[in-house]
Amino acid sequence: MKPQLSRSEGHRAALPIHSVSRLTNLSVDTIRAWEKRYGAVRPARAPGGQRLFSPDDIARLVLLKAAVEAGTSISHLATLGDVELQHVVHAEQRAGESDDAAIAKLLKRTRAMDARGLGHDLCTVALQRSAVEFADDVIAPVMAEITRACSNADELATQHLLICETLRFVSVTLFAKYEQPAATAAMLFLTLPGERHAIPPLLAALVASELGYQGIFAGTEISPRQTVALARSLHAVGIGLFAGAENPDAPRLAGEISAALPSVPLFAGGAGLQKYRAFSTTQSLRDFADVLRRGVKPTAGSSAVATA
DSSP, rough: OOOOOOOSSTTOOOOOHHHHHEEEEEEEHHHHHHTTOOOOOOOOEOSOOOEEEEEEHHHHHHHHHHHHHOOOOOHTTTOHHHHHHHHHHHHHHHHOOHHHHHHHHHHHHTTTOOHHHHHHHHHHHHHHSHHHHIIIIHHHHHHHHHHHSSHHHOOOOHHHHHHHHHHHHHHHHHHHHHHHTTTSOOOEEETTTTTOHHHHHHHHHHHHHTSSSSSEEEEOOOOHHHHHHHHHHHSSSSSEEEOOOTTTTHHHHHHHHHOTTTTTEEEEEEEEHHTTTTEESSSSHHHHHHHHHHHHOOOOOOOOEOOO
């Protein structure tokens, strides 16, 4: 599979209003009214006059919707800068919706196969929390409950795919939230061949971006050769790998990457790599974040750290 980079840089492509309506769960008429009447957002225009919304515009619309639903008038909110608006929504979140309530809402959307509502709720929850809180306190429990409650493999696969694809869709906005300068050190996150589970490396890339790196989600089933070439081209200071227990080739594939890039730390996650002695393990993205806060320096023979 050819790597498909997902990061803040390179994901500034603008979306038309109908796509934004689907993502934010706001009607086209509401978005137009908030722009024309209140100046709440100022999208760019295509040569033909079509509105084009950037990831920052989308993030602002999601925050505006959350604050309006909590009882603040759009006329007041429209005058606030992005930072002030985030403070308003964060304050409302602390006083209102708990993680348990957010999880219950996401589970309801998933079980109803409500992709539009799920996209809006995922985006809102992510913008109200840090990347680590979003990953460990919301997404991880949602995935665990889906795994527990699904009655058969087909149902589990369908609900998992819905969350995965919706999360990838809203990741444009999430990466924009943590955008770093182009010169910032890059970290690469992916799954090895035989593993299509995209959520862990995508969330790890978001955490890395929030902590000051260029967190890059390269995609799923990326070969060692492609990984090495991509890491070299990006001058990556770390590589995050993920492989489930059903992937017996994971240790060998990870070993090929380690041998080709001995000075680049590997961050490995999933049961498929936890028994490989070249890797130590951590149990959550909070632990992974602690490792990043201590600083990642590419040194010869560096040990790898695994993320759950």
